[in-house]
Amino acid sequence: MSDLRIPIGSFFALVGAILCGTGLAANYHAPLESANVNLDCGVSMLIFGAIMLWLARRKSRS
Amino acid sequence: MRLAPVDYLILSLYFVFVLCIGWIVKRKVATSDDFLTSGRSVPVWITSLAFIAANLGAQEVIGMCASGAKYGIMTAHFYWIGAVPAMLFVGVFMMPFYYGSRARSVPEYLKLRFDEKTRALNAVTFAVMTVFSSGISMYALGLLFQLVLHWSFTASVLLSAAIVLIYTFLGGLTSAIYNEVLQFFLIVLGFAPLSIFVVTRTGGWSSMASRLPEVMTHTWRYAANASQNPMGVEVFGLIAGLGFVLSFGYWCTDFLVVQRAMAADSMSAARRTPLIAAFPKMVMPFIVIVPGIAALALSHLALGYSIPLKSGGEPDYDQTLTTLMAQFYPSGMLGLGLTALMASFMSGMAGNVTAFNTVWTYDLYQGHIRKNAPDSHYLWVGRVTTVVGVALSIGTAYLASHFNNIMDFLQLVFGFVNAPLFATFLLGMFWKRATGHGAFTGLLAGTAAAAVTHGLTLAEGKGGWLGTVLHTFPSTMAQNFWIAIFAWSTCFLVTVLVSLMSTPKAAAELRNLVYGLTTIPHEQVRWYKRPAPLAVIILAALLLLNLLFW
Numbered sequence: 001m002s003d004l005r006i007p008i009g010s011f012f013a014l015v016g017a018i019l020c021g022t023g024l025a026a027n028y029h030a031p032l033e034s035a036n037v038n039l040d041c042g043v044s045m046l047i048f049g050a051i052m053l054w055l056a057r058r059k060s061r062s
Numbered sequence: 063m064r065l066a067p068v069d070y071l072i073l074s075l076y077f078v079f080v081l082c083i084g085w086i087v088k089r090k091v092a093t094s095d096d097f098l099t100s101g102r103s104v105p106v107w108i109t110s111l112a113f114i115a116a117n118l119g120a121q122e123v124i125g126m127c128a129s130g131a132k133y134g135i136m137t138a139h140f141y142w143i144g145a146v147p148a149m150l151f152v153g154v155f156m157m158p159f160y161y162g163s164r165a166r167s168v169p170e171y172l173k174l175r176f177d178e179k180t181r182a183l184n185a186v187t188f189a190v191m192t193v194f195s196s197g198i199s200m201y202a203l204g205l206l207f208q209l210v211l212h213w214s215f216t217a218s219v220l221l222s223a224a225i226v227l228i229y230t231f232l233g234g235l236t237s238a239i240y241n242e243v244l245q246f247f248l249i250v251l252g253f254a255p256l257s258i259f260v261v262t263r264t265g266g267w268s269s270m271a272s273r274l275p276e277v278m279t280h281t282w283r284y285a286a287n288a289s290q291n292p293m294g295v296e297v298f299g300l301i302a303g304l305g306f307v308l309s310f311g312y313w314c315t316d317f318l319v320v321q322r323a324m325a326a327d328s329m330s331a332a333r334r335t336p337l338i339a340a341f342p343k344m345v346m347p348f349i350v351i352v353p354g355i356a357a358l359a360l361s362h363l364a365l366g367y368s369i370p371l372k373s374g375g376e377p378d379y380d381q382t383l384t385t386l387m388a389q390f391y392p393s394g395m396l397g398l399g400l401t402a403l404m405a406s407f408m409s410g411m412a413g414n415v416t417a418f419n420t421v422w423t424y425d426l427y428q429g430h431i432r433k434n435a436p437d438s439h440y441l442w443v444g445r446v447t448t449v450v451g452v453a454l455s456i457g458t459a460y461l462a463s464h465f466n467n468i469m470d471f472l473q474l475v476f477g478f479v480n481a482p483l484f485a486t487f488l489l490g491m492f493w494k495r496a497t498g499h500g501a502f503t504g505l506l507a508g509t510a511a512a513a514v515t516h517g518l519t520l521a522e523g524k525g526g527w528l529g530t531v532l533h534t535f536p537s538t539m540a541q542n543f544w545i546a547i548f549a550w551s552t553c554f555l556v557t558v559l560v561s562l563m564s565t566p567k568a569a570a571e572l573r574n575l576v577y578g579l580t581t582i583p584h585e586q587v588r589w590y591k592r593p594a595p596l597a598v599i600i601l602a603a604l605l606l607l608n609l610l611f612w
Binding site: 004007008010011012014015018019022023028029030031032033035037038040041042044045048 | 066068071072075076079082083086108240243244247251255259263365366367388389390391392393394395396398
């Protein structure tokens with residue numbers, strides 16, 4: 001069975017990258033939130049995606 | 063709400079991944095078992111997440127946020143006593159019979175344990191219900207995207223139906239389960255930040271609590287008396303009705319969720335599936351309910367946010383979640399949040415379609431229409447049923463958009479049918495004297511008892527259609543809990559009585575189906591992988607949560 005962590009990891013890594021890019025390029029403000037939501041969430045998703053991909057890679061090596 | 067190009071980019075990226083998963087899984091589908099039951103080969107972390115994701119539809123997310131704003135943290139009862147104990151029970155006590163019987167579906171278990179008529183009754187009602195739920199999911203999706211984004215109802219319904227059709231047609235149950243896991247992470251990563259941002263904006267939990275009536279931030283303190291809490295329920299109805307009958311009836315017998323555990327790769331993994339799922343289930347209230355509570359506090363703060371109103375002036379709680387997203391998420395995250403909603407609508411449909419598929423193909427088609435065909439024929443039937451299932455769902459979605467009353471009526475009837483189910487399974491699995499005649503009459507009697515209770519009682523103007531009103535409940539929720547209690551008790555009593563009057567099956571026929579005649583394989587796994595220690599840890603965590611939010 002192909003490892004589901006690979007598509008999930010890639011999806012969130014990609015979305016994370018897109019959000020980080022959006023957050024860095026322009027700090028879109030939501031009406032009630034002053035934080036850079038896209039950058040904060042983008043970084044967390046990038047990390048999550050990377051962990052998933054790393055776990056999948058570790059599994060396939062062993 | 064207006065979407066920017068980046069939002070559409072994220073949404074399309076999701077569609078691409080969903081279709082890719084279907085495509086990858088397709089290579090593994092060779093037999094009808096692969097297509098309809100995943101060939102019992104799915105790793106346990108995936109079945110566990112799918113086990114709760116199958117229930118975590120968008121209506122659930124939106125509805126829980128709405129209830130959070132309306133009832134406060136008491137809504138968490140739907141998770142803490144309305145789900146977790148039943149999940150422990152199905153994992154520790156019932157899974158050995160489901161998985162060990164080698165039944166491919168819940169109705170098939172009833173056929174092995176009782177007889178053909180009990181299975182047919184369960185299979186037919188279940189099949190109708192799944193098509194109906196899938197259609198309702200589609201209808202809700204079309205309505206939401208029409209309201210929030212001004213998309214055309216037909217376009218959203220057809221687009222989502224087409225994508226669901228493609229990936230379930232390609233990969234069957236495995237594809238549905240894999241996409242549910244992706245959807246689970248989307249919901250968590252898409253809505254946990256919202257919860258954090260909204261609560262932070264109100265000044266943190268204690269500041270938020272100080273702006274609300276006490277009852278909104280306590281789960282049990284006001285539960286003793288129905289007039290003291292906004293749900294209008296009292297503690298017995300809550301525990302017996304929700305915590306026992308309704309929750310065990312759903313989590314322990316509904317094939318949609320049980321099917322996920324049955325797809326696991328071993329008995330030990332099947333038993334662990336609902337137990338591992340209980341951990342994320344317990345913390346889900348902080349993601350889906352807390353934003354609703356915070357929204358209410360926020361509307362007292364004069365920051366420019368208020369709970370949206372209906373045209374009549376009363377609060378429209380169902381829009382709490384989407385208005386929070388619009389206020390707290392900029393383009394980008396907004397796209398991800400909407401993708402998460404879209405994903406959970408779609409996996410709601412896919413879950414129902416795949417469950418419908420299995421029940422139709424194995425329990426109704428193979429059981430009654432064509433018994434001994436080669437396997438390739440049933441694989442073909444399964445694929446065709448996917449198309450038919452999606453088409454029927456689209457039909458139901460349009461029916462719902464034109465005749466709202468029919469939907470309310472059907473939902474009520476399904477409630478009556480489901481309420482007694484757990485009594486049948488409990489007796490079937492733990493009392494070897496229970497017979498097919500007993501189970502069948504018990505189910506019918508239980509359903510009738512539910513209908514009669516509804517007909518003789520009144521709550522918020524609902525029920526009482528039998529002419530005389532014996533009791534008036536403070537809320538429809540309390541009425542539902544009590545209907546369930548009466549239905550369950552009637553089914554239990556009638557099943558016992560009729561069973562005692564009819565001849566039981568021979569012990570040899572009940573091997574691996576009933577407690578006492580089943581040897582549970584002793585698997586050599588570490589202690590933390592065994593059901594009992596896991597269940598104890600979960601119970602301790604559950605107790606702690608209830609005390610913290612007492």
